[in-house]
Amino acid sequence: xxxxxxxxxxxxxxxxxxxxxxxxxxxxxxxxxxxxxxxxxxxxxxxxxxxxxxxxxxxxxxxxxxxxxxxxxxxxxxxxxxxxxxxxxxxxxxxxxxxxxxxxxxxxxxxxxxxxxxxxxxxxxxxxxxxxxxxxxxxxxxxxxxxxxxxxxxxxxxxxxxxxxxxxxxxxxxxxxxxxxxxxxxxxxxxxxxxxxxxxxxxxxxxxxxxxxxxxxxxxxxxxxxxxxxxxxxxxxxxxxxxxxxxxxxxxxxxxxxxxxxxxxxxxxxxxxxxxxxxxxxxxxxxxxxxxxxxxxxxxxxxxxxxxxxxxxxxxxxxxxxxxxxxxxxxxxxxxxxxxxxxxxxxxxxxxxxxxxxxxxxxxxxxxxxxxxx
Amino acid sequence: xxxxxxxxxxxxxxxxxxxxxxxxxxxxxxxxxxxxxxxxxxxxxxxxxxxxxxxxxxxxxxxxxxxxxxxxxxxxxxxxxxxxxxxxxxxxxxxxxxxxxxxxxxxxxxxxxxxxxxxxxxxxxxxxxxxxxxxxxxxxxxxxxxxxxxxxxxxxxxxxxxxxxxxxxxxxxxxxxxxxxxxxxxxxxxxxxxxxxxxxxxxxxxxxxxxxxxxxxxxxxxxxxxxxxxxxxxxxxxxxxxxxxxxxxxxxxxxxxxxxxxxxxxxxxxxxxxxxxxxxxxx
Numbered sequence: 001x002x003x004x005x006x007x008x009x010x011x012x013x014x015x016x017x018x019x020x021x022x023x024x025x026x027x028x029x030x031x032x033x034x035x036x037x038x039x040x041x042x043x044x045x046x047x048x049x050x051x052x053x054x055x056x057x058x059x060x061x062x063x064x065x066x067x068x069x070x071x072x073x074x075x076x077x078x079x080x081x082x083x084x085x086x087x088x089x090x091x092x093x094x095x096x097x098x099x100x101x102x103x104x105x106x107x108x109x110x111x112x113x114x115x116x117x118x119x120x121x122x123x124x125x126x127x128x129x130x131x132x133x134x135x136x137x138x139x140x141x142x143x144x145x146x147x148x149x150x151x152x153x154x155x156x157x158x159x160x161x162x163x164x165x166x167x168x169x170x171x172x173x174x175x176x177x178x179x180x181x182x183x184x185x186x187x188x189x190x191x192x193x194x195x196x197x198x199x200x201x202x203x204x205x206x207x208x209x210x211x212x213x214x215x216x217x218x219x220x221x222x223x224x225x226x227x228x229x230x231x232x233x234x235x236x237x238x239x240x241x242x243x244x245x246x247x248x249x250x251x252x253x254x255x256x257x258x259x260x261x262x263x264x265x266x267x268x269x270x271x272x273x274x275x276x277x278x279x280x281x282x283x284x285x286x287x288x289x290x291x292x293x294x295x296x297x298x299x300x301x302x303x304x305x306x307x308x309x310x311x312x313x314x315x316x317x318x319x320x321x322x323x324x325x326x327x328x329x330x331x332x333x334x335x336x337x338x339x340x341x342x343x344x345x346x347x348x349x350x351x352x353x354x355x356x357x358x359x360x361x362x363x364x365x366x367x368x369x370x371x372x373x374x
Numbered sequence: 375x376x377x378x379x380x381x382x383x384x385x386x387x388x389x390x391x392x393x394x395x396x397x398x399x400x401x402x403x404x405x406x407x408x409x410x411x412x413x414x415x416x417x418x419x420x421x422x423x424x425x426x427x428x429x430x431x432x433x434x435x436x437x438x439x440x441x442x443x444x445x446x447x448x449x450x451x452x453x454x455x456x457x458x459x460x461x462x463x464x465x466x467x468x469x470x471x472x473x474x475x476x477x478x479x480x481x482x483x484x485x486x487x488x489x490x491x492x493x494x495x496x497x498x499x500x501x502x503x504x505x506x507x508x509x510x511x512x513x514x515x516x517x518x519x520x521x522x523x524x525x526x527x528x529x530x531x532x533x534x535x536x537x538x539x540x541x542x543x544x545x546x547x548x549x550x551x552x553x554x555x556x557x558x559x560x561x562x563x564x565x566x567x568x569x570x571x572x573x574x575x576x577x578x579x580x581x582x583x584x585x586x587x588x589x590x591x592x593x594x595x596x597x598x599x600x601x602x603x604x605x606x607x608x609x610x611x612x613x614x615x616x617x618x619x620x621x622x623x624x625x626x627x628x629x630x631x632x633x634x635x636x637x638x639x640x641x642x643x644x645x646x647x648x649x650x651x652x653x654x655x656x657x
Contacts, residue, residue: 091421091624098422117420190524191505196610198625237527237609251505359419365626366439372613373443 046128046295055296056081060093061109065283066304067312078303080296090114097123097288106291107300112282113356115154116147120356124153125287131298134305141345142322145282146353154284155301157310158319160340161280161351162195162203163273165243165262170253178208178274181256182231189234193246193255196238198368199279199354202228204256207276213352216360221367228371238372259340260319271340273351280351282322314341320348412633421627431634440618440635447614450529451597454536455544458593459586461537462544467578469545470552481549484542492539496606499535500526527609535603536593543592551585552578584654591650595643615639 057074059066063086067073074082087093090111096103097118110118118124129135135151148154164175171188175181181204184192195201199213205227206213211220236252243255244263255262258281262271285304287297304310307325314321314330318338321327322345335341357364413431418424434440469480487495502508503525510522525531555578563573579586601616613621615635622632 089624091627094421094627095623098418098420100422121420232611235611237611239609249506362417362626362628365621365628368625369443369613369618369621370439372610372617373439373446 046131046298048131048295050295052078052080052296052299055293056083057106057293057296057300058083058085058104059107059109059300060085060087060096060103060105062087065109065313065317067309067316073309074300074303078296078299080293080299082300094118102290103288105288106293106297108286108288109157109283110286111354112145112147112154112156112284113354115284115286117356117358118286119148119153120358123289125289125291125294125297126153127151127155127287127301128294128298131295132302132305134302137305137307137310137323137325139322139324139345141349144349145280147282147355148284154286155305156282156284156322157304158313158317159280159282159322159348160259160319161273161278161343161348162200162256162258163262163271163278164254165247165257165264165269165271166254167247167250167268168270169268170250174270175254175272176275178204178276180274181254182208182227182234184234184254188253190236191251191253192235193237193239193243193252194231194235195240195256196368196372197240198364200240200256201238201368201371202364203279204274205231207274207278210276213279214355214357216357216363218363221363225367225370228367229374232371232374259343260317262340264339265337273347278351280348280353282353283319409633410637412630413637415630417626417628417630421629423629431631434631435634435638443613443618444615444638446612447598447616450532450536450614451594454533454540454597455590455594457533457537458541458544459590462541462548462589463586466545466548466552469549470555481546484545488542493602493606495539496535496603499531499538499607503531526607527611529608529612531607532604532612532614535607536597536600539603540593540596543596544589547585547588547592548582551582555581587650587653591646594646598642599639 057080059082061084066084071082071084074080085105087096087108093108093110094114094117097105097108098121108118115124129151132155135155138151138156142156142159143150145151145156164178164181166175168174170191172185180188181192181194194204202221202224203213205224206215206220209220209223209227211217211224215221215224239246239255243252243257244261246252247255247269248263248266257271259271263269264271285301287294287301291297305323307323307329310321310323311326311329313319314326315334318341320341320343330341412423414427414429415423415425416428416430465484469477469484472480500507504510505522505526507525509525510519513519514522559577559581560573563577564570568576598614599616599619600614601620604610604612604614604617619632619635619639622628622635626632
C-alpha cells in the first residue's frame with residue numbers, strides 16, 4: 001500500500017517530492033474551485049468498440065506495485081502502449097493531480113480516501129462498468145466500500161487492515177487490545193513501535209477510546225492526543241518500514257502493523273486484530289477526467305482485474321486483492337504460510353473504512369506534529 | 375572600432391555566463407520566487423494553493439507548537455555545533471602541525487566519509503547503536519552490562535549524528551586558517567614570555583576567529599534544517615524544523631505554510647551569513 005511505498009523509499013520520496021514541486025509549482029489550485037459532486041463529472045458515453053491501437057495508457061503507480069513486464073503484456077493483449085510512471089506517496093500524486101496542469105495521465109493508483117477527494121474535486125471520470133466486464137470478478141463486499149459505494153469512480157486494487165504484529169516467544173500474554181501497544185506489559189516496555197503516518201499514528205488511541213477512525217471531533221482528538229502522549233515514553237520509536245526486521249531480530253516484541261507487512265512466515269511471529277476493531281484501507285485505480293484515452297484506461301483496468309493478472313499482487317506483495325477469482329486461485333501453501341491472506345472480505349469489512357476528512361484532515365496533521373514534537 | 379570590441383567582449387561574457395545564469399535563474403530564483411509568493415496564499419481544500427491573499431501563514435509561525443519545534447531545533451543545532459567546534463579545533467590544530475605527507479593523509483581521512491552515501495553512514499550508526507547492535511552485544515559479551523542500553527532514538531543520538539555528519543565542515547576551514555598562520559607570530563609571543571596557553575588565547579585564537587565562525591556556520595546551517603537524522607536516529611520521536619517543513623509539503627499538502635516556514639528558516643540563515651560576513655570583514 002501507498003504508505004509503505006513512501007517510507008521504504010524515503011530518499012526517492014524526497015527527490016520525487018522536490019521534482020514534483022519544481023514541475024507543478026506553476027500550477028494553481030484548479031481542484032479547490034472545481035470541487036463538485038461525482039454526478040457532475042464527465043459521464044459522456046465511451047465507445048466500447050474504440051480502436052485501442054490508436055490510444056495509449058499512461059499510469060502513475062507506486063514502485064513495485066504492478067508486474068515489471070506489464071507494458072509488454074498490455075501490448076500483447078490490448079494492442080495498446082502502456083507507459084508506467086511512478087509516485088512515491090499519495091500526497092505526491094495528489095500534488096501532481098490537483099496542481100491544475102494536464103498531467104498526461106490516464107489512470108492513477110491512489111488510496112480510497114484520496115480517490116474520494118479527487119472525485120469531490122471533479123477530477124475523476126466515472127467508471128463505465130460496461131467497459132470493465134471483469135468487475136464481476138470482485139467480491140460483492142468490494143462494492144460496499146464507504147468512500148465509494150458501487151465503485152462509481154474507483155476500482156479497488158488491494159485492501160487490508162491494521163493490527164498488532166508480535167513475537168509469540170517474547171511476550172508472556174498475546175496482545176488482544178490496542179492498549180497492549182499503548183501501555184505495554186513490562187517485558188515489552190520500550191520494545192514496541194507505532195506507525196508514523198498520520199492517520200495510523202492516531203489509530204491505536206482512537207480505537208482504544210472507542211472512537212471512529214474518521215473522527216473530526218476536537219474533544220475526542222484531544223483525548224486521543226493525551227493517550228498518545230502518555231504512550232510515547234513507553235515506545236521505542238515511530239516506524240512504518242523496518243518493524244518486520246526489528247521483530248525478527250527481537251529488538252522489538254510488538255508493532256502496530258499493516259497486515260501484509262507482518263512477517264507471519266516466521267515461526268514466532270503472529271498478527272492479531274485487536275478486539276476494539278481496526279480500519280480498512282483500500283488502494284484503488286481511478287480514471288482521470290482529463291484523460292484522452294478513456295477507453296484504453298478502462299481496458300487497462302479490465303485487464304488488471306483478470307484473475308491471472310490481479311493475483312500477481314497477492315502472490316508478490318502479499319496484499320489481499322478484492323478479486324474472488326484471483327484469491328480462490330491462489331496457491332494454498334502461500335495462504336497457509338501467510339495468515340493475513342486468510343482473512344475473508346467480511347472479516348475485512350468489520351474494519352472501518354478510512355475516508356477523506358476534507359478540511360478536517362489538517363487536524364490529524366497537527367495531532368501527529370504535537371505528539372512527535374513533545 | 376572600440377565600441378565594436380566592447381560589444382564583442384560583452385557578448386563573450388554573456389556566452390560564458392549564460393549557462394550558469396540560466397541554471398541559477400531556472401532552478402533557484404524562479405522556484406524560490408514561487409515559494410515566497412505562496413506564503414501569502416492559503417491552502418486549498420485538497421492541498422495545493424488558493425490564490426486568496428492572507429496573512430494567516432505568518433500568524434501561524436507564532437503558534438507555540440511551531441515555535442517550540444524551531445527552538446528545539448535551534449538548541450540541538452547549537453549543541454551539535456559547539457561539540458563539533460570542541461572536537462574540530464584541536465583536530466585542525468594537530469593536523470596543521472603534522473609533516474606534509476601526514477597532513478595529506480589526515481585531510482583525506484577527514485574528507486573520506488563524504489565520499490560515502492549519507493544515508494548509508496546514518497544507517498551504520500543504527501547498526502552500531504541498536505538494541506542488538508555491535509556496541510550493546512560487545513558490552514553484553516564482556517559482561518559489563520546485563521541488558522542492552524538504550525543508545526538509539528533520543529536527542530543525544532540526533533546530536534551525535536549531526537556532529538558526526540558535519541564535523542569535516544568544521545575541521546576544513548579551521549585547518550586552512552591555522553595552516554596560514556605565520557609561525558613567527560607564535561614564536562614572538564613565546565619569546566616575549568607567554569605560556570603556550572597564553573599564546574593560544576592571545577595570538578592563535580583571535581587570528582583564527584573568522585574561521586571559527588565559518589566552521590560553526592557550516593555545521594549549524596545543515597544541522598538546523600536536517601530531517602533525515604531526526605527521522606532515522608531520533609526514531610521520529612523528536613522532530614526538527616526540517617521535518618516540519620517536509621511534512622507540510624509531503625503529508626499535510628500545505629504548501630503555503632511550508633513555504634512560510636522555509637522563508638523563516640531562510641531568514642534566520644541569511645542573518646547568520648551576514649554576521650559571518652561581518653566578522654570576516656572585521657578580521
